[in-house]
Amino acid sequence: MKNKAPIGIFDSGVGGTSIWQQVHELLPFENTIYLADSKNAPYGYKSSEEITALSIKNTEALLSMGCKIVVIACNTATTNAISTLRRTFDIPIIGIEPAVKPAALQTASKSIGILATQGTLSSILFHKTSSKFTKDIKVIEVVGEGLVPLIESGKMGSEETIQLLKKYTKPMIKAGIDYLVLGCSHYPHLIPQLKQILPSQVKILDSGKAVAKNTQATLASLNLLRKETTPPSIQFYSNADIETMKFLLRDYCEEISVEKRDF
Ligand code: DGL
Numbered sequence: 001m002k003n004k005a006p007i008g009i010f011d012s013g014v015g016g017t018s019i020w021q022q023v024h025e026l027l028p029f030e031n032t033i034y035l036a037d038s039k040n041a042p043y044g045y046k047s048s049e050e051i052t053a054l055s056i057k058n059t060e061a062l063l064s065m066g067c068k069i070v071v072i073a074c075n076t077a078t079t080n081a082i083s084t085l086r087r088t089f090d091i092p093i094i095g096i097e098p099a100v101k102p103a104a105l106q107t108a109s110k111s112i113g114i115l116a117t118q119g120t121l122s123s124i125l126f127h128k129t130s131s132k133f134t135k136d137i138k139v140i141e142v143v144g145e146g147l148v149p150l151i152e153s154g155k156m157g158s159e160e161t162i163q164l165l166k167k168y169t170k171p172m173i174k175a176g177i178d179y180l181v182l183g184c185s186h187y188p189h190l191i192p193q194l195k196q197i198l199p200s201q202v203k204i205l206d207s208g209k210a211v212a213k214n215t216q217a218t219l220a221s222l223n224l225l226r227k228e229t230t231p232p233s234i235q236f237y238s239n240a241d242i243e244t245m246k247f248l249l250r251d252y253c254e255e256i257s258v259e260k261r262d263f
Contacts, residue, residue: 015186016073044117098183116183
């Protein structure tokens with residue numbers, strides 16, 4: 001019975017749709033419910049306590065909708081709240097963290113850039129992981145201030161967004177990075193713009209595929225994968241405006257539903 005239950009995914013807003021896409025690609029028959037807490041975005045400047053309280057609220061909402069697993073499609077919520085969520089809820093919980101390890105292992109220039117929120121870069125969990133893998137590597141950490149609200153309002157290609165991206169990547173390019181880690185699930189929506197700005201040798205890494213693989217492995221190990229191969233039910237809910245989410249998911253509009261709902 002639980003195999004049919006949906007995978008629950010939440011983010012502070014529309015960013016985690018980039019993670020949902022990877023989950024859906026790898027597990028195309030799984031039912032999914034996505035919650036965009038856009039009313040409370042951005043999480044990036046909130047205190048750890050506030051981020052944890054919002055993450056508990058989102059997880060409770062997904063549990064009340066019968067989800068069998070919760071995927072935190074938000075680096076800021078993961079790095080600040082995952083241990084509390086795992087202690088509080090009796091359900092598998094998958095998190096997302098910036099892909100610092102693969103970047104550190106693959107860099108040839110020994111210099112990598114990380115673009116993330118203030119909440120992620122200042123978290124204890126991020127520091128622990130980052131310092132473990134980057135001992136001999138120069139790490140340029142930059143807070144992507146202002147990017148999340150621009151993405152939430154659908155302004156990915158605006159001049160304001162381009163100017164901010166130029167400003168944030170300048171010190172990274174100067175330091176000769178060959179990997180840019182996108183440490184916020186909103187930022188993969190800016191990859192086309194980043195590709196125009198970054199030198200061609202800089203590779204962009206995000207964690208979407210790793211999260212999808214982890215979700216698949218966890219469900220398989222608990223024998224919780226959906227067995228049917230009929231089209232799944234895919235529901236997206238936002239507690240604010242749904243236009244940007246609809247735009248970001250335009251390629252899937254035939255198979256999904258996008259609605260406004262309070263949670
Ligand atoms: N999408 C989120 C992340 O991965 C949070 C962005 C925000 O709300 O500040 O960090």
